[in-house]
Amino acid sequence: MKRSLIALLSLAGLVAALPATAQFRKAEDAIEYRQSAFTLISNHFGRVAAMAQGKVPFDAKLAAENAAIVNTLASLPFSAFGEGTDKGKATRAKAEIWQEMPKFRAAADKMIGEVAKLDSAAKTGNLEQIKSAVGAVGQSCKACHDNFRAERK
Ligand code: ASC
Numbered sequence: 001m002k003r004s005l006i007a008l009l010s011l012a013g014l015v016a017a018l019p020a021t022a023q024f025r026k027a028e029d030a031i032e033y034r035q036s037a038f039t040l041i042s043n044h045f046g047r048v049a050a051m052a053q054g055k056v057p058f059d060a061k062l063a064a065e066n067a068a069i070v071n072t073l074a075s076l077p078f079s080a081f082g083e084g085t086d087k088g089k090a091t092r093a094k095a096e097i098w099q100e101m102p103k104f105r106a107a108a109d110k111m112i113g114e115v116a117k118l119d120s121a122a123k124t125g126n127l128e129q130i131k132s133a134v135g136a137v138g139q140s141c142k143a144c145h146d147n148f149r150a151e152r153k
Contacts, residue, residue, distance in 0.1 A: 027088030034080035052134035060125035067122035074115040111140040
């Protein structure tokens with residue numbers, strides 16, 4: 001029992017020490033992972049944005065729940081843009097991501113930061129603050145898409 005626990009903990013340590021990309025067996029898996037994460041982010045951000053835009057009635061509890069979900073998810077896709085994951089499955093990720101990785105990383109960090117602010121704003125329940133934070137998050141999504149996401153074919 002004790003020995004197997006030690007073995008498990010050392011295995012966990014080993015896994016944690018591997019580079020982020022090693023979480024994926026193949027490029028296809030990384031692409032699928034990041035696309036899935038973006039789908040969830042878009043869905044849950046969309047629910048808050050719809051309230052901010054007056055498309056659906058404002059519900060402070062729902063806004064806070066969804067903003068918290070986006071905050072949890074925001075960093076996940078960016079663990080799945082490792083070297084060699086530019087192809088392997090249909091993807092709109094542009095080559096510029098890997099050619100200009102620091103710029104891409106900065107754009108990702110901007111989005112993650114704005115999402116954290118949205119989470120804080122949503123926790124206050126103040127619609128005006130939420131509207132402003134939703135606008136900033138939307139801008140950060142768009143900035144990255146403009147530079148790093150190809151048009152739909
Ligand atoms: C969304 C969504 C995006 C961004 C983008 C903002 O709700 O799915 O991709 O906002 O449209 O410009």
